[in-house]
Amino acid sequence: MATxxxxxxxxxxxxxxxxxxxxxxxxxxxxxxxxxxxxxxVAMILALKRExxxxxxxxxxxxxxxxxxxxxxxxxxxxxxxDLENLQKDVRDGIDNDGYYLVDESYLAESAAFQxxxxxxxxxxxxxxxxxxxxxxxxxxxxxxL
Numbered sequence: 001m002a003t004x005x006x007x008x009x010x011x012x013x014x015x016x017x018x019x020x021x022x023x024x025x026x027x028x029x030x031x032x033x034x035x036x037x038x039x040x041x042v043a044m045i046l047a048l049k050r051e052x053x054x055x056x057x058x059x060x061x062x063x064x065x066x067x068x069x070x071x072x073x074x075x076x077x078x079x080x081x082x083d084l085e086n087l088q089k090d091v092r093d094g095i096d097n098d099g100y101y102l103v104d105e106s107y108l109a110e111s112a113a114f115q116x117x118x119x120x121x122x123x124x125x126x127x128x129x130x131x132x133x134x135x136x137x138x139x140x141x142x143x144x145x146l
Contacts, residue, residue: 035103037100045084046091051081053078
């Protein structure tokens, strides 16, 4: 999303939040309108892949406690991957049937607000604390600092 789009969507989200807050308790909130998911979101969702299950060689190298933790994590990831596959199927079906995938307007507003939060936090990072270098793969002992 371009910066102007992010600002526009975030502004719209703020207006919705303010309108709901001004309405007081007991007011019914209208369901948010459905809008097509932006193409870059669709592309990102469809490009995601399942996380591979840990190899037996890797699991054998772990202590029993770590192996148990890793298997639990892998099981949780597997459930998330199943959810992702269901979402990808829904998105593909929407694209195939209608040429787009519909999401609630609030999805875009929340995404824009989260992106704005990330950008604010990113700007706070003191990059002077980090050394960046270019690794020379022919010489594993060598790091070329930029």
